Amino acid sequence: MSETELELTILMPCLNEAETVAICVKKALDFLEKSGIAGEVLIADNGSTDGSQELAIRAGARVTGIPQKGYGAAIIGGIAAANGRYIIMGDADDSYDFSSLGVYVDRLRQGYQLVMGDRFAGGIMPGAMPPLHRYLGNPVLSYIGRLLFRSPLGDFHCGLRGFDRASILSLNLSSTGMEFASEMIVKATLRELRITEVPTVLHADGRSRPPHLRSWRDGWRHLRFLLMMSPRWLLLYPGLLLFTTGLATTVAIARAPLVIAGVGFDIHTMLYASGLTIIGLQLVIFSILARAIGCIKGDLPLNQTFRTFLDIFTLERGIVLGIAIATLGLLVAVFSVKLWLAANLASLDPSAMMRVAIPSVTLLIAGVEIVFASFILSFIDAPARFTPHSPPVNPAN
Secondary structure (H helix, E strand, C coil): CCHHHCCEEEEEEECCCCCCHHHHHHHHHHHHHHHCCCEEEEEEECCCCCCHHHHHHHHCCEEEECCCCCHHHHHHHHHHHCCCCEEEECCCCCCCCCCCCHHHHHHHHCCCCEEEEEHHHHCECCCCCCHHHHHHHHHHHHHHHHHHHCCCCCCCCCCCEEEEHHHHHCCCCCCCCCCHHHHHHHHHHHCCCCEEEEECCECCCCCCCCCCCCHHHHHHHHHHHHHHCCHHHHHHHHHHHHHHHHHHHHHHHCCCCEEECCEEECHHHHHHHHHHHHHHHHHHHHHHHHHHHHHHHCCCCCCHHHHHHHHHCCHHHHHHHHHHHHHHHHHHHHHHHHHHHHCCCCCCCHHHHHHHHHHHHHHHHHHHHHHHHHHHHHHHCHHHHCCCCCCCCCCCC
């Protein structure tokens, strides 16, 4: 069978894995032989200096060099160089058993486009995972991923996973670091690929050196990526909460001091509440702009709700809305000037006047922000850049 007709590529990223790479390659080749699968073992070498490449070739693997550094860069380069219709990827440190990949192949043949391993369901052998990762890092980040994207997966960071090559290439994956593991799942979920999970055993790796993973640095990169891919949770929901809280508090104190359980809230609270209102509005605006940019870049899907919003919120309507709000603030300011004139330009009660000035300034700022945000959204020209054949999307995002 020619290279272009291979069914399976077993892909291993590699950076100085001389102690284990040959073992992994032999296990993978044994699996291909025993199962009768037309396949290859591909090592995506990320610049090893310990002879890993030669050891892998002698063991029977094909090696492709990936000059750009990083776990994600190695995987992306390996996917591009793979000849199989399906790919099963796993680390070359002997922490996964490449001789037991049958369940992955079965699920791929059933039509699943991403088959994830679940180490928590399959078992984590003693010494295979640091307690920090086992009880904090992986569970927390996986929970956040499920919350933000409604993903069905219990283990976001399992390194052993199988996928349909063409489907994953269509996601345009680009993360070069460890956060690549999250990017694949998030984008596959957003595009509604067929995803399943299978129990996978994690063994203690066979290396004598420390792993490449850096707990806090790489954990932050995963969290940062999850938040950046969810403008709704990062910006919209917090913005709406701050906006409604600030607005409700401002309105409650507008006529007179508010006393709750003997605690008084007056114009000082009103001033901070006004600030919350403006910050909340800014976060909502940022979420809209971030969503539009994400859709243009192809990182985020264009769902029907956002498409409808873009159809309704045109530049002209945004300008009209902003000017109307700013005009209302200006009228309130004019009212305060009339009160001052009525007092013959004498000094006025600060408490009474601030109840007029704070709402006036808040409305003026809000109106101006909406006007210029409308111009920015129009400048992005989001609707014109969105293709009419956008892929199916997860309605939660």
